[in-house]
Amino acid sequence: MMRVGILAVQGAFAEHAACTEKLGAAYVLLRKPEDAAGIDHLILPGGESTTQRKLLHDTGLFSPLQEKIKAGIPVLATCAGLILLAKEVSGGEGCFSVLPVKVQRNAYGRQLGSFSAVGDVGDISGYPMRFIRAPYVTEVLSDAVQVLNETDGRITAVRYQDLTALSFHPELTDDLRIHREFLGL
Numbered sequence: 001m002m003r004v005g006i007l008a009v010q011g012a013f014a015e016h017a018a019c020t021e022k023l024g025a026a027y028v029l030l031r032k033p034e035d036a037a038g039i040d041h042l043i044l045p046g047g048e049s050t051t052q053r054k055l056l057h058d059t060g061l062f063s064p065l066q067e068k069i070k071a072g073i074p075v076l077a078t079c080a081g082l083i084l085l086a087k088e089v090s091g092g093e094g095c096f097s098v099l100p101v102k103v104q105r106n107a108y109g110r111q112l113g114s115f116s117a118v119g120d121v122g123d124i125s126g127y128p129m130r131f132i133r134a135p136y137v138t139e140v141l142s143d144a145v146q147v148l149n150e151t152d153g154r155i156t157a158v159r160y161q162d163l164t165a166l167s168f169h170p171e172l173t174d175d176l177r178i179h180r181e182f183l184g185l
C-alpha cells in the first residue's frame with residue numbers, strides 16, 4: 001500500500017491531505033523525523049519557504065526527507081515547495097537544492113500577487129491554475145528538465161526525474177488530475 005508523506009510544518013498541507021484522501025491513498029503528516037519512515041511519495045506544500053526551511057531544520061525533518069529525495073521517491077512540490085527543491089533561488093535561499101532550475105521568489109510583484117489562469121500541464125489539458133505570491137522558474141539548468149507549463153511566457157511547472165514542481169496550487173482546486181497523476185492512479 002502506498003504511503004504519501006505530506007510536509008506539515010507550515011502552509012497548505014491540510015488541502016493536500018484532503019486531495020490525497022479523496023483519491024483513496026494513505027498519507028502521513030510529517031512533523032517529526034520518525035514520521036518519514038516508510039513513506040514512498042512526498043508532497044511539499046505551498047506556504048512560506050523561509051519559515052518551512054527553518055522548521056525543517058528545527059524539527060529534524062530535513063535529513064530524513066533529503067535522504068528520501070536522494071533515493072528518488074516521487075515528489076510533488078507546490079509553490080514554496082518549488083523554492084525548497086530549486087538549486088538556485090533569487091530573493092531567497094534554497095533548501096534541498098536538488099532541482100536544476102533557478103527560481104525567482106514572489107516573482108509577480110504586488111498587484112499580480114494572486115491570480116488564476118487555465119492551461120495545459122504536461123499531458124493534462126485545461127488545468128485551472130491558482131497562483132498566490134508565486135515563484136516562477138527563470139532558468140532551466142539541465143536539458144533533463146521538462147517544462148510542463150508556461151503561462152505568459154513564464155515557466156510555472158517542471159519535471160525532472162521523479163520531481164514535479166509547480167508555481168501554482170493544485171490543492172486549492174477541485175481538479176484532482178495532478179494529484180492522481182503524481183500518485184500513479
Ligand code: GLN
Binds near residue numbers: 048049079080083106
Ligand atoms: N511567497 C512564498 C515563498 O516565497 C511562496 C508562496 C506560496 O507558497 N503560496 O515562500
